[in-house]
Amino acid sequence: MSDVVYAIRISHLEYSGLKIMDIKIGKSTDIDNTLRQYSRGNRDIELLDTWSPNPDKTLSTAERGVHAVAEKYAYDKQSEKFVFLQGAYQEFAETVNMLLRNVSRDDLAAASTSRESDDVEDYTGTTPSVIKILGETHEVDSWADALTVAVAAILRDVDDSERITEIDGRTRSYFVEEGRQSELVKPRPIPDTDLYLETNFSANDCIRKVEQVMAKYGYDRAELEIFTEDN
Structure with missing residues (x-):
């Protein structure tokens, strides 16, 4: 599977009517394994969005670039997690949607099947x-x-x-x-x-x-x- 950038909600809470979410933004070649990794001991996680390169744009799925966008909308950053108000996350996601191609897990599974044989690297010699x-x-x-x-x-x-x-x-x-x-x-x-x-x-x-x-x-x-x- 090719690289995708993901946004996973690690945790969330509501305070004085405001919904606050801790979001992990990273890059993965196997989103199912990534979700299993984050779900160990934490059943509250949710995959919010995944993005792949947009053929109509010149931007790649550079994780650093998506982090830069997140920093403009996030309320805070703690280690590798971004803290968003719910409305601000929606604005962030819509902005990234204009730069990259928003894809579903079904899209990723289909793409993985079609490219599986092409992604194998030969280390012989x-x-x-x-x-x-x-x-x-x-x-x-x-x-x-x-x-x-x-x-x-x-x-x-x-x-x-x-x-x-x-x-x-x-x-x-x-x-x-x-x-x-x-x-x-x-x-x-x-x-x-x-x-x-x-x-x-x-x-x-x-x-x-x-x-x-x-x-x-x-x-x-x-x-x-x-x-x-x-x-």
């Missing part, structure tokens, strides 16, 4: 040098290292790391608890856990495994970046 995941940046020197670092970063951020063992193939395991590592061809310990992972994968398979783990725990694929060098 490359060596990773840096991986950025969940806001962390790590230097790596092999695909096995990149896979291990990425999985460890994800598991540090969750409370149920054992669920990763539910990800497996039809005839082989990919993630196992300590004591079962003999089931793997090239096992590696996952730092700060009692788990091991399989590293006998191609470059593209390593990326797919990271994506599977991110999806398992509801993380957005946009939070993963890989920088490579040609072999």
Whole structure:
């Protein structure tokens, strides 16, 4: 799926007749995963708007540009959230609608299906040098290292790391608890856990495994970046 800018209501309250909303504005390549991530422990969230590039305009879905518009209409900004009065949010959304194309979740799902095969990047013949995941940046020197670092970063951020063992193939395991590592061809310990992972994968398979783990725990694929060098 291509990038979209989203506006998610994280919380809201009414004070003296005024409706006040905390809005997270960000960029995502998988809005369903993004919503799952924000809904953990917070059932009050609501996706208000999503925007994609407007073919009639020269503006892209630059998150920074939408933030600049939000700052003109928001009552306050707290960390990464904007605080809007309800009427001001409507004015903000209408302004962004003139710059970008307002799309529905059904539109995004249809576009994702049609472009899925075109969005796959081929890492064959490359060596990773840096991986950025969940806001962390790590230097790596092999695909096995990149896979291990990425999985460890994800598991540090969750409370149920054992669920990763539910990800497996039809005839082989990919993630196992300590004591079962003999089931793997090239096992590696996952730092700060009692788990091991399989590293006998191609470059593209390593990326797919990271994506599977991110999806398992509801993380957005946009939070993963890989920088490579040609072999």
